[in-house]
């Protein structure tokens with residue numbers, strides 16, 4: 001039996017009277033690559049932000065490694081956020097810092113390294129994403145794929161147990177996304193990390209996922225391995241896979 | 252919707268006090284580096300110098316010109332024009348007009364910067380890297396605005412007095428040495444001026460930061476936050492002016 005890392009129990013969340021999550025029951029397992037998919041605006045980003053305490057549910061509980069973290073304070077979340085990292089959907093590099101400073105920031109703030117040490121270590125991580133020679137550039141000076149790579153590097157500096165990647169390949173060309181897929185595979189198979197990926201990208205889903213969670217109307221519509229997803233006869237799932245503009249799916 | 256607006260407005264002072272408290276706490280716990288502070292001060296000076304020069308310069312010209320014309324009708328000579336003008340500038344118009352300029356230029360800047368960080372998830376990303384957004388973003392801007400409020404007021408008063416002196420000399424043949432008189436200005440006038448400077452310097456960055464933090468929904472939200480910051484800071488300056496002047500009078 002695999003120990004559970006993140007458990008969502010009956011999670012509901014509304015914004016301005018609109019119910020985005022409507023009773024999500026879900027357990028993310030240790031060491032697996034879990035893909036969370038669904039149409040735009042269904043609440044994928046909202047769901048993963050709950051796992052790192054950036055959003056609090058209106059009702060329901062969240063457990064991490066068996067601990068109930070639902071009512072954690074910012075201070076209590078701090079250690080959790082070194083083990084569970086989130087790479088945001090839009091590369092959220094800090095505009096006022098160079099790429100190197102961006103990567104070094106968590107090393108200084110979480111890891112307590114000196115500025116000098118953190119810069120040295122940041123270089124290694126920039127190298128890992130083939131950005132070592134651009135450490136002095138500002139985020140605005142490089143393209144979106146490079147910003148994405150740097151934000152992944154920044155998240156991995158803390159050697160987390162679980163990496164949550166929110167749409168890591170959206171907006172990247174085929175080669176750049178294949179690179180990200182390889183990185184996800186490496187994280188999971190070689191480094192044995194738990195990886196959660198929010199994605200639209202069906203090609204990479206079928207390549208790397210152990211498990212797929214399909215969200216629809218605030219609930220989990222399908223939860224299973226890629227084969228179950230592909231062979232599903234749920235008309236909504238079928239429409240999503242085929243990408244058909246018309247069908248039973250309500251937007 | 253209407254009742255929502257009213258309760259929002261009622262909550263605002265509480266929210267602002269909360270933010271002020273957190274800012275003070277973060278400031279004491281970890282003061283920003285001198286370099287970051289100087290950078291922010293330079294920024295504020297840069298943004299408002301021309302604005303303040305032009306506004307306070309013309310204010311000096313116009314009020315001495317108009318004041319002298321009116322005074323000529325009732326007074327035998329204009330020897331007191333300079334002393335009266337300097338008194339009013341120090342206790343009232345210097346701090347207040349400077350604050351109105353800083354509120355529009357600097358307040359809007361703070362709200363826009365912070366608002367952009369909020370809608371691009373940079374504030375959430377800061378939390379993920381164990382960096383308190385208040386410590387990182389608000390504190391340096393807060394201290395810099397308080398300091399620059401004094402600096403720019405002194406500068407603004409000097410510009411206005413010089414402009415007034417020139418017009419008094421050229422148009423009304425008031426000798427500069429007669430004009431430059433502190434005869435009407437007591438310590439208490441100076442105190443009121445300084446208290447106002449301090450109050451405006453505290454209020455402007457806090458109100459602007461609050462507006463920025465509550466930005467939502469893309470670049471449109473940043474625009475709205477900026478507008479809200481300008482309206483609220485201008486309003487606050489006028490109200491504070493009234494309260495401090497009234498309080499001083501009652502004392």
Ligand SMILES: Nc1ncnc2c1ncn2[C@@H]1O[C@H](COP(=O)(O)OP(=O)(O)OP(=O)(O)O)[C@@H](O)[C@H]1O
Nearest residue numbers: 015020038039040041042043044045046047089467
């Ligand atoms: N902080 C917030 N405040 C208000 N509404 C929000 C907030 N975050 C998300 N929402 C709303 O919740 C809904 C779900 O948003 P979410 O970002 O989770 O969608 P998503 O599934 O990630 O879509 P996408 O594929 O476009 O990223 C949207 O309607 C969004 O406007």
Ligand SMILES: [Mg+2]
Nearest residue numbers: 044045089166
């Ligand atoms: Mg999303």
